[in-house]
Amino acid sequence: MSKRFTLVVAGDPAQRTGGYIYDAQIVSALRVQGWEIDVVGLAGTFPDADAEAAEALTQALALLPDQAEVVIDGLAMGALPEVVAQHAQRLQITALLHHPLGDEQGLNDADQQRFHRSELNALAHVARIIVTSHFTARRLLELAAHYEMPLIPRVTVVEPGVAQASISPAAESAETLRLLCVATLTPRKGQDILVQALSGVAGDHWQCDCYGGARDAAFTQRVQQLIDQNGLQGSVHLHGECDSETLESAYRSAHALVLPSWYEGYGMVVTEALAHGLPVITTTGGALRDTLPAGAGLSVEPGDVDALQGALSRFCHDDELRHQLRQGAALAREALSDWQEAGAKFAAALTAPADSPNLRPGSQFASDWLTLREAADIDSRSQPLAELAAEWLSARTPAPLIVDLGCGRGSNMRFLAPRLNGHQRWKLIDHDAILLAQARQCAAGLSNSQGQPVAIETYCISLEALAEVPLDDAHLVTASALLDLVSQQWIDALVTRIAGQQQALLIALSVTGEWHFIDPQGAPVLDDEDRWLLAMFMAHQQRDKGLGDALGGQAHEALVAALEHADYRIEQAETPWQLAAGSQQQQPLMMALLEGWAEAATEQAPEAAARTAIWLQQRQQAVANGELGIWVAHRDLFATRLLSTPRVEA
Numbered sequence: 001m002s003k004r005f006t007l008v009v010a011g012d013p014a015q016r017t018g019g020y021i022y023d024a025q026i027v028s029a030l031r032v033q034g035w036e037i038d039v040v041g042l043a044g045t046f047p048d049a050d051a052e053a054a055e056a057l058t059q060a061l062a063l064l065p066d067q068a069e070v071v072i073d074g075l076a077m078g079a080l081p082e083v084v085a086q087h088a089q090r091l092q093i094t095a096l097l098h099h100p101l102g103d104e105q106g107l108n109d110a111d112q113q114r115f116h117r118s119e120l121n122a123l124a125h126v127a128r129i130i131v132t133s134h135f136t137a138r139r140l141l142e143l144a145a146h147y148e149m150p151l152i153p154r155v156t157v158v159e160p161g162v163a164q165a166s167i168s169p170a171a172e173s174a175e176t177l178r179l180l181c182v183a184t185l186t187p188r189k190g191q192d193i194l195v196q197a198l199s200g201v202a203g204d205h206w207q208c209d210c211y212g213g214a215r216d217a218a219f220t221q222r223v224q225q226l227i228d229q230n231g232l233q234g235s236v237h238l239h240g241e242c243d244s245e246t247l248e249s250a251y252r253s254a255h256a257l258v259l260p261s262w263y264e265g266y267g268m269v270v271t272e273a274l275a276h277g278l279p280v281i282t283t284t285g286g287a288l289r290d291t292l293p294a295g296a297g298l299s300v301e302p303g304d305v306d307a308l309q310g311a312l313s314r315f316c317h318d319d320e321l322r323h324q325l326r327q328g329a330a331l332a333r334e335a336l337s338d339w340q341e342a343g344a345k346f347a348a349a350l351t352a353p354a355d356s357p358n359l360r361p362g363s364q365f366a367s368d369w370l371t372l373r374e375a376a377d378i379d380s381r382s383q384p385l386a387e388l389a390a391e392w393l394s395a396r397t398p399a400p401l402i403v404d405l406g407c408g409r410g411s412n413m414r415f416l417a418p419r420l421n422g423h424q425r426w427k428l429i430d431h432d433a434i435l436l437a438q439a440r441q442c443a444a445g446l447s448n449s450q451g452q453p454v455a456i457e458t459y460c461i462s463l464e465a466l467a468e469v470p471l472d473d474a475h476l477v478t479a480s481a482l483l484d485l486v487s488q489q490w491i492d493a494l495v496t497r498i499a500g501q502q503q504a505l506l507i508a509l510s511v512t513g514e515w516h517f518i519d520p521q522g523a524p525v526l527d528d529e530d531r532w533l534l535a536m537f538m539a540h541q542q543r544d545k546g547l548g549d550a551l552g553g554q555a556h557e558a559l560v561a562a563l564e565h566a567d568y569r570i571e572q573a574e575t576p577w578q579l580a581a582g583s584q585q586q587q588p589l590m591m592a593l594l595e596g597w598a599e600a601a602t603e604q605a606p607e608a609a610a611r612t613a614i615w616l617q618q619r620q621q622a623v624a625n626g627e628l629g630i631w632v633a634h635r636d637l638f639a640t641r642l643l644s645t646p647r648v649e650a
Contacts, residue, residue, distance in 0.1 A: 004036040005069035005094075005350065008060050010046035010053070010076040013039050016213070016241060017184055018268045019098040022132060022160050023073060029161070029343025042076055047101045047115070049079040061087040069350065071096050071130075074119070081121035088125035094350060095126045095153075099136050099265025099286065100143060105188035120149040129155045130349050133266040135287035145433040156349040160268045161339035165248075167277035170326055171255045177316055179208040180254035180278075182247065182269045183261065185220045185238070190260035190283070190302065192223050197260070197308035199230035206235065206316050208258065211250060213241035251276045255322070256315060258282070262302040267291045274332045279325035281311050293335070294602040295328030295613025314607065324610030331613055370435075372589045374411045377480065381415065381508045382573035382636040389506045389638055390420045390449075393475055399423040403471055405463060405479040406430055410439030412480040412508065417446045417454050424454040429469055433460045466493045476504045483510035483555040484541055491551070491559050499566040505639045509575060513538045513553020514633035515597075517619070520581040525628060529615050536601035536612075556635045568639040575634045582626030590623050590630050 007013075009023055027037050040060050044053025057072075057080050064070055067090070074097035077084055084093065102115035120143060123129060129151070131137050137157050144151045171177055183189035191210060198208060214220040220238070227236050242250075257273035263286040270280050270291045280297035282288050283304075292299060298315065300307035314321055393400040400422050404412050407428040417424060428439050436458045443456045459470060463486075471477060477498055498505055515534065517525040526534075541552025551558050563570055579586040579593075598616040602609045622628040 002069075003034055003347075005071055006038045006040060006060075006064060007071045007073070007096075008040045008042065008057065008076055009073040010042050010044075013041045016244075018264075018266070019073065019075065022098065022266075022268060023096070025161065025339045026158075026343055026346050029339045030347060032340065033343060033347065035347070046075050047079050047104075054080055054083055057083045058086070061091060064091055066090050067092060070094070071350075072126075074098060074101065077122050078115065078119035081118055081125065084122045085125045093126040094128040094130060095123055097129060097131045097136060097140070097265075099263070100139055102143075103139070103263055103286070105186070105262050116143055117147060117149070120144060120147060120151075123151060123153065124149065126153050128349065128352075129153050130158050130346065131155060131265075133157065133159060133287040133290065135290050136265050139286075145437065154349075154352065156345075156352070158342060158345045158349055159337070160266060160271060161342035162268075162271045162275045162336045163339065165251065165272075165275040167330070167333075168252050168254060171322070174205070177206040177256070178254045179206060179256055179258050179281075179312070180250055180273075181208060181210040181258045181260070182212060182250075182272075183210075183259060184212040185210075185214045185223060186216045187219050188262050190262050192219070192226055193303060193305055193308060194258060194260040195223060195226040195230065195232065195236060196305045197312055198232060198236060199226075200305075200309040201312050201316055203316065204235070208236045209239060209250060209254075210237065211239050211242050211247060214238075251278070254278055256281055256297075256325075258312070259288070260302075260308060261285050261288065264288050264291070270297075271336060274329055275336055277326065277329050277333055279315070279322070279329045281308075281315060283308075293328070293332040293613070294598050294616065295325070295609040295611075296332040297325060297329070298606055298609070311606075318607075321607055324608070328610040328613045331617060369592060370409045370411060372592055373481075374409075374414075376577045376579065376586065376589055377411060377509055378415060380575045380577050380634060381480075382575055385506065385508075385571060385573055385636050385638040386416060386419050388571060389416075389476060389478075389504065392504055392638075392640055394421045397422065397475055399425065400475045401425045401427070401473055402476045402478060403427045403469075403474040404429060405469070405477065406482040406485075407439050408432075408435050408480075410442040412478060413439065413454075413456075414442055414446065415480075415508075416478065416506075417448060419449060421449050423452060424448050426454055426456045427470060427474070428456055428458045429461065429463065430458075431460065431462045436460055463490075466490060466497065471497055471503070472501065474501070474503055476506060478506040478508070480508040481511070483507060483559060484513075484552050485550050486555060487549050488551060488558055491555065491562050495559070495562040495566050495568075499568070499641060502641045504641075505563070505568075505637070507556075507559065507638075508636045509634045510556040510559075510636070511541075511553060512556060512633040512635060513541055515593075516631055517622075517628040518578070518581060518631050519628065520626070522578070522580075522629075524631070529611075533597060533601050533612065533615055536604045536608075537597050540600035540604040556637070560637065563637075563639045567642045569642050570637055570639045573636045575636045577630070577632040577634065579630045579632075581623075581629035583629065586629075587623060591620060593630060593632070594619050594623065 042056040044050050044056050046053055069092045071094045078101040101119050102112045134157050137155055257278050257280045259282040265287055267288045273280050280292050282299055283302040284299050285302035298311040300311055407430050430436050446454045519525050542550050579590050598612050601612045
C-alpha cells in the first residue's frame with residue numbers, strides 16, 4: 001500500500017483526552033516517517049450517533065477514491081455499522097479501538113448490549129482492527145464469543161508511546177505531597193471516589209490537583225459538592241482542561257499520579273507519569289491491571305473507597321514506601337517505548353496482509369499461557385498413569401465417556417485420546433466459551449489408539465456449582481493444572497460425586513507450590529530473596545480463584561486424603577517441569593512464570609512491590625543470559641474405587 005491514509009475521528013481532532021492524544025501522536029510519528037495523512041473530524045453526536053453524525057461519516061467516506069486507506073476511530077464508527085458496511089467493499093477500512101463502546105460507565109444493560117452488538121457489526125465489515133492494549137484485544141474476543149459474532153478481521157495491538165520527560169524530584173522532608181489526577185470529569189474516571197477516599201486521609205501535608213475537562217456537568221457538580229461537604233476546598237482543586245505546558249509543569253511538580261478510574265482501555269496518563277519517574281496509585285479497572293508495572297505504584301479494585309483511602313494514606317505517611325515506589329517507577333521508566341516506535345508498529349499493522357489474523361478466537365492471555373505450557377506439560381506428565389487409565393477403561397467398556405474439567409484449549413484431551421482405546425466420547429467443561437471453541441477445533445483431527453475419531457460435547461459452565469456439572473454416566477473424570485484453584489469443599493463434593501458413580505479419576509500436573517531455580521548443570525539455586533518471593537506466591541495461591549478459598553499447593557494432598565476416605569486406590573507420580581538453563585525453546589515459558597510469580601507476590605504484598613520488581617528484573621536477566629533454568633513441582637494421580645462392582649458394558 002502507499003504511505004497514505006485518512007483518519008476519521010468524532011468531533012474536534014484537537015481534543016485533549018487520551019484517545020485523541022493517541023491519535024494525534026500516531027499521526028505525528030507517521031508523518032515524520034514519511035506518511036501522508038488527512039485527519040477528518042465529524043460533526044454530530046457520538047458515540048450514540050445522531051442523524052448528523054451518520055451523514056457526516058457517510059460524506060467523509062463518499063469523498064474518498066476507490067481502494068483508499070481509511071482509519072476510523074472506534075468512537076466515530078461503533079454506532080454506525082450500516083455506514084461502514086456501505087463503503088466496506090470500495091475502501092480499505094481499518095478500525096482503531098481504544099475500548100469497546102459498551103464498556104463505558106453508566107450504561108444500562110439494554111444500552112450496553114446495543115453498543116456491543118452495533119460495534120461488533122461494524123467490525124465485521126473492516127479489513128483490520130487496531131487496538132491500543134492487550135486488554136482491549138482480549139475484551140473484544142470475549143464479547144465476540146458472548147454475542148456469538150466472531151471477529152474475522154486481523155487484530156493488532158499497538159500500545160501508546162510516551163514522550164521523553166525529565167524525572168520529577170522526590171518530596172523533601174516536611175514538603176507538602178502533591179497528588180496529581182489527570183482525567184476528564186466523567187463518572188468512568190471516578191473523581192467522586194477519589195474525593196471520598198481523600199476525605200479519610202489524615203494530615204494536612206498533602207494536596208491533590210485534578211486536571212481535565214468537565215465533560216459531564218452533573219458529575220462535575222457532584223465532585224465539587226463532595227469537596228465542599230468534606231471540607232477539602234484547600235486540599236483538592238479542580239483546575240479544568242489545560243494546555244500541554246501547564247500539564248507538563250503539573251507533572252514536574254507532582255509526587256504521584258492518582259487515577260481512580262472504573263475502567264480504562266489503556267490509561268495513557270499512567271505511562272506519562274512513569275516517564276516523569278512518578279509512582280502511580282490507581283485501580284485494576286480494565287487495562288490498568290496490565291498498564292501499571294509491578295512495583296511502580298499501588299492498585300486497588302475500582303470503586304473501593306476504603307481500599308483507595310488506605311493506599312493514599314500509606315503513600316502519604318510511609319516515607320520508605322514512597323522511596324520504594326519511586327525506585328519501581330524509575331525501573332519502569334527505562335522500559336517505556338516512545339511514540340516513534342508506536343508509529344512504526346502502527347504502520348506495520350496497516351501494511352500487514354489483511355487476511356492473516358494474529359489474534360485468533362480465544363482469551364488472548366489464557367490462550368497464550370496454555371500454548372506456552374503445553375510442550376512442558378507433555379514432557380512432564382506421567383505416561384504410566386495414563387496407561388493405567390487406558391487399561392482400566394478397556395476392562396469396562398468399548399465406548400468410554402470421559403469428562404474433562406476446566407479443559408481450556410483441549411490439551412488434556414490431545415494428550416490422552418491417542419493413548420486410550422475404544423470409541424471415545426468426551427465432555428469438555430470450561431467457563432470460557434472462547435477456549436472451548438479452540439478445544440472443538442483441536443478435536444477435529446484427534447483419534448484414539450486404533451485411529452478412530454473421537455466424539456465431543458462442550459459445556460460452557462462454571463465449575464463452582466459442581467452439582468450442575470454433567471458428570472453422571474462418565475467412566476473417567478479428568479483434569480489438568482486445575483487442582484490448585486479449588487477449595488476443600490469443592491474437592492469433597494467432587495469425591496462424593498465420583499464415588500457415588502464408581503468413576504475413576506485422573507488428575508495431572510497439580511502444582512504443589514514448590515519451585516526453585518536450577519543452574520546449567522541442573523543443581524538447585526535458591527537464595528533468600530527467592531525464598532521470600534516463594535512464600536508470597538504460596539500465600540497468594542490460597543486466595544479465592546472463583547472456586548472457594550483455594551488450597552493452592554495443599555490441594556493434591558487434600559484430594560489424596562479425600563479419596564482414601566472414600567475407599568479409592570491411588571497411584572501417584574512426581575511430574576515436575578524441568579526447564580533448562582539456556583533453552584531458547586523454553587525461555588518464553590520461563591519468562592511468563594517469572595512474571596506470574598511477581599504479579600502474585602505484588603498482589604500479596606503490595607507494600608513490597610519495589611522489592612518484587614527488583615527480584616523480577618534480576619531473575620529475568622539471569623534466565624535471558626542462560627545462567628538459570630526453573631524447576632516447578634507437580635504431581636499426577638490416578639484413582640479407582642476399591643471393592644467396587646465393575647460396570648462392564650457390551
